[in-house]
Amino acid sequence: MHIAHHPMFVLLSSMTACLGSWTALDLFRRVRAHRGAWRGGWLFAAAVAMGLSIWSMHFIAMLGFDPGAEVRYDVGLTVLSLLLAIAATAFAFFFASREGTTRLVVSGVVMGAGICLMHYTGMAAVMTQATLRNDPLFVFAAFVVAVTASSGALVAAKQEHTLSQRALAAVVLGSAVVGMHYTAMFGVRLIDGAATNRIAGGMDAMTLAIAIAGGTFFILFLALIAALSDRRFEALAAREALRSEQLLRAVIEHLPMGVFVAAAPSGDIRFANAEAARLLGHTVGPEPVWSRSADVGAVREDGSHLPERDHALYQAMQENRRIGPRLQAYRRGDGRVVQLEVTAAPVPDRKGNSTLAVVAFQDVTEKLRAEKEARRQAELQRVNELLEERVASALAEKAEVQAALNHAQRLESLGRLTGGVAHDFNNLLTVVIGALDVILRQPAQSERAVRLGDAALAAARRGERLTAQLLTFARRQPLRPEACDLNDLLRVGEPLFRGAAGQQRLVKLVLCSEPAVALIDPAQFEGALLNLIVNAADASAENGEIAIETAIVTGAPTLGGGRFFRLRVTDTGTGMSEEVMKQIFDPFFTTKGPGKGTGLGLSQVYGFVKQSGGEITVDSEEGAGASFSVYLPLTDQGAQEKPSQTPTAWTHIKPMNVLLVEDDAAVATITEAMLHNLGHQVFRAENAARALEILDVEKSVDLLLSDIVMPGSLNGLELAQRAVQLRPELQVLLSSGYTGAEVEEALAGGAWPFLKKPYVEYELAEHLVRVARNKRDAVVDQ
Secondary structure, eight states: OOOEEOHHHHHHHHHHHHHHHHHHHHHHHHHHHOOHHHHHHHHHHHHHHHHHHHHHHHHHHHHTEEOSSOEEEOHHHHHHHHHHHHHHHHHHHHHHTSSOHHHHHHHHHHHHHHHHHHHHHHHHTEEESSEEEEOHHHHHHHHHHHHHHHHHHHHHHHSOOOHHHHHHHHHHHHHHHHHHHHHHHHTEEEEOOOOOSOOOSSBOHHHHHHHHHHHHHHHHHHHHHHHHHHHHHHHHHHHHHHHHHHHHHHHHHTOSSEEEEEETTTOOEEEEOHHHHHHHTSOOOSSOGGGOOTTSEEBOTTSOBOOGGGOHHHHHHHHTSOEEEEEEEEEOTTSOEEEEEEEEEEEEOTTSOEEEEEEEEEEOHHHHHHHHHHHHHHHHHHHHHHHHHHHHHHHHHHHHHHHHHHHHHHHHHHHHHHHHHHHHHHHHHHHHHHHHHHHHHOTTOHHHHHHHHHHHHHHHHHHHHHHHHHHHHTTOSOOOOEEEEHHHHHHHHHHHHHHHHOTTSEEEEEOOSSOOEEEEOHHHHHHHHHHHHHHHHHHSOTTOEEEEEEEEEEEETTTEEEEEEEEEEEEOSOOOOHHHHTTTTSTTOOOSOTTSOOSOHHHHHHHHHHHTTOEEEEEEOTTSOEEEEEEEEOOSSOOOOOOOSSOSOOOEEOOOEEEEEOSOHHHHHHHHHHHHHTTOEEEEESSHHHHHHHHHHOTTOOEEEEESSOSSSOOHHHHHHHHHHHOTTOEEEEEESOOOHHHHHHHHTTSSOEEESSOOHHHHHHHHHHHHTTSGGGEEOO
């Protein structure tokens, strides 16, 4: 026969199961929201609540169980049934708290099995004289009901749901417990038989009722704690959510780009920051961005309104993906069209549904303009570089053409120079050769020989000056500056200047009264002035006038401030045109006829002035004469006394053994004769190598007299250095007609005295005396 249950206890047991399930599932929801010790605490509380609810429901229902005999309960099995319910529920909740479908299935099976195990353990605790049997079919049905309902309840508990959904999950789980119990009890069979004596031991129904009341009270206590905690946690969560929302709004509000949030899929604006309104030039209303009026909003390149389907926000919501960044033209509230860089993206919730979309944008108009300008500048730079290359190439070609033209002009000038210099040197050589020829043919006429010798010497001196001019034009003749009073030089040279101008021309010499001391080469200065006077005389008629004026001035036309000596040579000649004045200082340029000039005079003047740190200017008109002004910087030094150029007698020195090194045989012969006349013994060498050999053999050599420019691997300067290393006591005297810049720099140090070619015997004697001063015992006063 079937077992009967009292309806009141059926209702009470169902309510207990649902209340316990609500409490357990609510506590289980907190398990998933916590970590660490709190997680374990809430897990234990949920397991206890669920286990107690299952146990209480079972034994409340058993209170309404009437098998027709006295019923008592085994205490040990009763407690064991409670522990089994709690343990099975704890495992199921723990396993289900992690993500995964498999975990949910396993947890549902374990919880259903735990409910069944608790039920049949509780049934085993029943002590009665009646015989009870369980139908296997209903046992299986009870297990299926328990597992199915438990799995559904766990799935519902893991989802975010409303209060009604949470209540439904509690009812489903409670129904699983109740359904399993009464399904199992429906399968209990009572075997007929008369009841006999009372059952000893166990726990009676009253004691069980008290235990059930305590368990139910504990369930209600946990439910109260959960409810209070739920309110507290929800309040904290609400405040935290509000604080997070306010913080997020503040961050978005202060972003340096426009941002607005729109509802999907309508496009209605829910929020827009201040930067969005500033960039768009108008307030952002709730309507979608594509529903703006034609006066404002996104536009195409032609200025027409942008269709809804082409908006980045619309596409992001429709395609549920991020769109951009991309450029979008926008007509602002003030009518100005700007370029915006726009990015739109949907905002999915935890379920993956997109109910919102966010749009971020910034004004890149100036950036695009700057990039365009940078590209334009880069293109201009490229064009400029190309033009520079072409200009450089053209200039190089022009320079090559100019060089070729200059070469051709120099060749032409050299042709003119050949005639002029050949003419001058032939005249000089005619005097020298003619005089020497007469002297050699008539050696007895001593008076006539002296006169002719003087003429030959004067001609040679003119040749020396011409050579000096040629070197000065090429800037290869070194100047020997001295502190000279230029007015004194003019006074001393006045007869020479008047002679150069010619007797028929009037020469006016007007000198300033102030001292005019400058660092110049006096010989070059006299030569420059002679060139200016000769040019003035050539340009003037026989009765013309030449004025030589000096003055102390402050500043020069292109040299700036400072005190300068100005020498002005003015004539009343034919004057010059502008074209001629542009070329007068060019080497080899001349307006004189063939054979009448070399074109080197004014170039020599120009070279001397520039080398002396000065400046020369010219002022002339055709038919109005010419005026040349030479500016030379003054010095604070006193003028040096110029030594006499005409020897009367010189200091004699003890005879020396002189090693003469000269590659020119004729020069060597003359120099050797001079040295013999001065009483010295001479050893001759034609190059440096032979000189070193003699030095190695002849230990008696006192003086090395060497030319500087010589063939071979060593020049005279290098020979002197080697010789002094071999013979530190050896005296050295160097000589040359031209030394070059490097040798001049070496000689400027004053290591050894220097004798300039050409020279005469008294000049050689003076230099030998200077050398001998280094050895005081060699000098003999007479």
